[in-house]
Amino acid sequence: MSKTNPFIEFMEVYRPNPVSFCENVLGVTPLKWQAELLEALAAGERRISVRSGHNCGKSSACAFANLWFLLTHYDTKIAVTAPSAAQIFDALAAETKKWINRLPDPIRDLLEVKSDRIELRSAPESNFISYRTARLDNPSALQGLHALNTMLCIDEAAGVPQAVWEAAYGSMAGGGEITGGKAHVILLGNPTSSQGFFFDSHTVHAKSWKTMHVSCLDNPLVSQDYIEEVRSKYGEESNQFRIRVQGEWPLHDSDAIISHSKVMDATKREVKIMDNYPIIWGVDVARYGDDSSCLVQRKARWVLPTIYRWRKLSLVELAGRIAELYDAADQKPHSIEIDSIGVGAGCLDILKSEGYPARGVAVSEGPARKDVYANLRAELWFRMRDWFHEQDVQIPADKDLIRDLTSVRFVYRPNGKIACERKELTQQRIGASPDSADALLMTFASNAVDSQGRFRTQSPKRRNVGNIV
Numbered sequence: 131m132s133k134t135n136p137f138i139e140f141m142e143v144y145r146p147n148p149v150s151f152c153e154n155v156l157g158v159t160p161l162k163w164q165a166e167l168l169e170a171l172a173a174g175e176r177r178i179s180v181r182s183g184h185n186c187g188k189s190s191a192c193a194f195a196n197l198w199f200l201l202t203h204y205d206t207k208i209a210v211t212a213p214s215a216a217q218i219f220d221a222l223a224a225e226t227k228k229w230i231n232r233l234p235d236p237i238r239d240l241l242e243v244k245s246d247r248i249e250l251r252s253a254p255e256s257n258f259i260s261y262r263t264a265r266l267d268n269p270s271a272l273q274g275l276h277a278l279n280t281m282l283c284i285d286e287a288a289g290v291p292q293a294v295w296e297a298a299y300g301s302m303a304g305g306g307e308i309t310g311g312k313a314h315v316i317l318l319g320n321p322t323s324s325q326g327f328f329f330d331s332h333t334v335h336a337k338s339w340k341t342m343h344v345s346c347l348d349n350p351l352v353s354q355d356y357i358e359e360v361r362s363k364y365g366e367e368s369n370q371f372r373i374r375v376q377g378e379w380p381l382h383d384s385d386a387i388i389s390h391s392k393v394m395d396a397t398k399r400e401v402k403i404m405d406n407y408p409i410i411w412g413v414d415v416a417r418y419g420d421d422s423s424c425l426v427q428r429k430a431r432w433v434l435p436t437i438y439r440w441r442k443l444s445l446v447e448l449a450g451r452i453a454e455l456y457d458a459a460d461q462k463p464h465s466i467e468i469d470s471i472g473v474g475a476g477c478l479d480i481l482k483s484e485g486y487p488a489r490g491v492a493v494s495e496g497p498a499r500k501d502v503y504a505n506l507r508a509e510l511w512f513r514m515r516d517w518f519h520e521q522d523v524q525i526p527a528d529k530d531l532i533r534d535l536t537s538v539r540f541v542y543r544p545n546g547k548i549a550c551e552r553k554e555l556t557q558q559r560i561g562a563s564p565d566s567a568d569a570l571l572m573t574f575a576s577n578a579v580d581s582q583g584r585f586r587t588q589s590p591k592r593r594n595v596g597n598i599v
Contacts, residue, residue, distance in 0.1 A: 137240075145202040148172050152194050155201075155237065156229050161351070163344045164191040171195060171314055175340045179287070179317040179331035182344035183377040187351050188318045192283050193226040195316060196259050200250065201237065203312070205278035206257050209298065211264040213289035218261045219246075222285055226259065264294045280313045287319035287328040292561030295327045321379045324390035325537050325560060329379065334529045346375045385539045387511050387550070392518040393535045397527040404430045408464035412572030413452065414565050415474035416441065421562075423448050424569040425455070426531075427463070433525040437566060445473065449480035456486055465489050467572035491575040504549035506575075511538060511550055513574045533560060534567035 144151040148168035152160050160168060163180075164187060170178055182188060196208050210226075212218045227243060242249045250257035256277060264284070275282060275298070282298055284290055299315060317328055331339045346352040357375055364370040369380040381391045407430040416423040422441050427434040440451060456462065468478045470490030481488035493507035503509040517523055518535075525531065537560045539551045557563045 140237075141202045141204070144198070146172055148194070148198045148202075151198045151202065155233065156194065156197070157232055158190075158194075158229075160191070160194060161187050161349070163187075163342060164194060167191055167316070167342065168195060168198065170340050171199070171316075174312070176313060177315050177331070177339040178342065179328065179339045180342040180344060181319065181321040181328075181332060181377050181379075183346035183349070183352065184320060184374050185352050185356070186344045186346060186349045186377070188285060189221045189225040190229075192222055192285060192316070192318060193229050196226060196281070196283065197229060197233075199279070199281050199314075200248070200257065200259055201240070203279040204253075204257065206250075206280070207275050207277040208259040208281045208283070209275055210259060210261050210283045210285070211290070211294075211298065212285040213264050214286075215263050217286055218263060222283075223261050264290045264298075278312075281316070282314070283316045283318070285318045287317040288322045288326060289319070290328070291558060292327055293558065296561060320373055321377060322373055324379045325386075325533060327561075330533075332379075334532075343377055345377045385541075386536055387538050387540050388515045388518055388535050390532075390536045392515075392521075393525070393532055395521065396518060396523050396525045397532065399522075399524045401431045401522060401524040403432055409434075409461055410573040410576045411452075411463040411466045412569045413466060413468045413474075413477070414568035414572065415445075415448065415469060415472075415477050416443075416563075416565065422565045424565040425452065426566065426569040426573065428570065428573040431520075431523045433523075433531075433570065435526045437526065437528055437531060437569075439530075439565070445476040446480060449477050449484075452477075452481060453484060453486060463487065465576050467491055467575050469493060469568060469572060489576075491572055493571075502548060504543050504547040507571075508540065508547075508549050510571050510574045511540070512548070514571055517574070528566065530562070531566040531570070533562070534564035535570070537564055538567065 144155065148171065149160060149165045152158050152168070167178060167180065168191075180188070180191075192210065196210065200206055200208060210218065210222050212222060223246070226248065230238060230241060230243060230248070233241075240251060242251050242254060246261045248259040284295070284298075317331055319328055321329070321332075323329060332341050346357055360371050360374050372378040373380060379390075381389065409427055409429045412426045412428065414424045422439040423443060424440075425438040427436070438451075438455065440448060443451065452466065456466070464487070466481065466486060466488040468474050468481075468488055468490055470478050470492055471494055475490065478488050478490045491506070491510075493505065493510065495506055497503040497506045497509035499509055503512070525535075537556050539556070541549055541551055543549050553563065
């Protein structure tokens with residue numbers, strides 16, 4: 131009679147029972163939310179995103195999931211990452227090694243523990259946990275998770291750049307799922323920013339994720355003293371209390387020009403359409419192959435629902451599309467405001483030569499308020515912010531527009547003047563150029579609006595708001 135393999139029996143018993151694995155093998159009872167996460171993995175949930183307050187047990191949850199997955203599946207590759215090496219090795223790797231030391235000797239001996247890797251001794255190249263830093267300058271470091279069973283765990287997910295996330299997740303596509311295996315992604319983190327892929331997993335893409343929320347207020351790992359300290363120092367209405375204790379998204383990013391809450395409020399509002407006001411078109415012309423040329427229409431306090439986006443068009447083709455829209459429009463725009471820096475100048479020249487009311491906006495040049503702003507772009511962004519802060523405006527619930535409007539941050543120059551961060555930094559952080567917001571921005575340069583971005587009630591007269599051509 132052939133002898134059964136005890137390791138295979140072990141896998142068959144605990145593969146569908148990760149909570150029992152923790153209790154019987156690791157000797158620990160998971161917290162309620164940790165058990166929910168583990169059971170979701172065992173049930174085949176592919177995408178799990180957990181936002182939480184501080185010290186709620188994220189590192190131990192990651193360790194439980196990784197050890198269970200490695201020891202109950204074969205041909206298994208697991209990548210664990212975070213924005214900093216300290217978070218990976220001092221928290222995540224250290225926590226996992228602590229629980230490995232509590233494994234029964236026969237099971238612990240199956241594993242080889244290295245500084246940046248934990249391997250199954252019998253098959254180290256195809257069964258391992260790998261710890262890798264999520265660095266923007268080397269996103270490909272997280273690629274290579276091709277196996278029958280894969281899992282990607284990202285801690286402090288709000289701080290991981292979009293490019294790193296895309297490289298890591300893309301390397302898993304089409305792997306074990308096609309061949310009958312499993313592919314999982316777990317995002318864990320404090321909700322420090324209301325933008326990026328972590329935020330999107332709980333909002334615009336929530337239908338594709340199992341989302342979980344863990345608060346310090348009912349967590350046995352968190353002391354009441356810590357909660358009271360944050361409450362007394364910052365107040366219950368502060369973003370610090372929301373993020374650190376409640377595990378909730380901030381109401382605004384402190385250095386974002388336009389707060390997420392103001393933008394979202396504008397998507398839920400219905401304003402009165404003012405028929406006697408003109409329409410302004412704003413156009414941002416794509417500078418790179420993957421960016422979109424974008425046209426946004428604004429009529430006083432209302433951004434029209436249809437936003438036009440075109441990719442990979444020549445300047446002649448783009449000008450032609452805009453001209454076609456103008457000719458077909460029931461209400462012609464008062465002006466077509468175009469960012470004329472770089473390739474936008476070509477589109478502007480074509481439209482002007484054909485008699486269309488196109489005007490160029492040179493956002494890199496001087497503002498009207500030279501004592502406050504570093505350039506016209508910063509002045510227009512703050513003019514647009516003031517428009518949102520009036521709390522009587524309406525925009526479409528367009529996810530790209532929402533992302534773009536809430537992504538651009540401001541900085542202070544050494545001379546004390548306000549500037550927008552470089553567009554390249556925004557693009558690196560969110561994985562896209564903020565084309566939609568830049569197109570809407572152009573409408574605030576029109577001579578039909580005042581210094582606060584509001585439309586004039588009288589027939590507009592030409593005025594100098596900066597470098598307009």
